[in-house]
Amino acid sequence: MGAYQCEKRHWLSLHEPEQATKLTDAELERMAQGAHVTELARKRWPSGVLIEGKNSVEAVELTRQALSAGATVIFEAAFLVDGLFARVDVLERMGRRNRYRVIEVKSSLELKPEKHIPDIAFQVHVVQLSGLDVADSAVLTLNREFRCGGDLKDLFDDGWVTREGRTKDVRQVWKRVRKALPDVKKAIERARAVEARPSAPDIEVGRQCRSPNECPFIAHCEASRPLWHISRLPRIKKQQEAELREAGIHTFDTLPESFELSPLQRRFVRAECEGVAYVGERLAEVLEGIAYPLAFIDFEAVQPGLPVFNETQ
Secondary structure, three states: OHHHHOHHHHHHHHHOHHHOOOOOHHHHHHHHHHHHHHHHHHHHOOOOEEOOOOOHHHHHHHHHHHHHOOOOEEEEEEEEEOOEEEEEEEEEEEOOOOEEEEEEEOOOOOOOHHHHHHHHHHHHHHHHHOOOEEEEEEEEEEOOOOOOOOOHHHOEEOOOOOOOOOOHHHHHHHHHHHHHHHHHHHHHHHHHHHHOOOOOOOOOOOHHHOOOOOOOOHHHHHOOOOOOEHHHOOOOOHHHHHHHHHOOOOEHHHOOOOOOOOHHHHHHHHHHHHOOOOOOOOHHHHHHOOOOOOOOOOOOOOOOOOOOOOOOO
């Protein structure tokens, strides 16, 4: 669903995939952690059937066979309809009426509507096109209170999905998914129109490049962007950026005097445009109070999906 975020990203992914930045070791590690979390989630349904096709066509056929055999829970169920392909983390049959629930497993601590709902809505749309009656959808997230060494049955938070009964939060997810379905259908229509274009859409670098997901083509698109582009201004508000662009101002070295900069932004602009380094007044004092030798760990670079030390969350 890259087209849902940016049509240029969708076009590039199809016609110039070589322009994408290669995944870093950190990104590959996060993907591996996500896959591990999904594997652990499957333990909640011991009788579930895992689809492991070598390719999409084989996976779709194995899914069809599992459904025909009466499987009540299918992991990684695959569906291919009208050129649309989707895989569902957990496809659960509800009761005896052949109605199904689409469950998405996330290695996050809470539901992120902007990021998660469109993803689930796309899966629901494709599953419905395949002929199944989808009557519910849910998100399974990690339990914030889980501690390393604890019982794995407590790993996930039932606030978003329950195996028995329904909660307000579960109903809210399904309500949001149903509301998002029309937007997903429109996004698919736009994506198909974009695919037929002879060249990529002319879309300027902006917030959509990093929200809700970071685009792998950022470096490619930023190559033609001015060095002092206003989008690089720290903590610039969306509305401010839009107003500047409408006024024909695209670089922060041409900001009008009437544009109010925060102290942080003012330091940034001066350092970038005038080459004046900023040194905090208390930096020397703080450095003198540090005892050596030192050891550091970057918590932003080391972000395990699950706690790795006993009794830690």
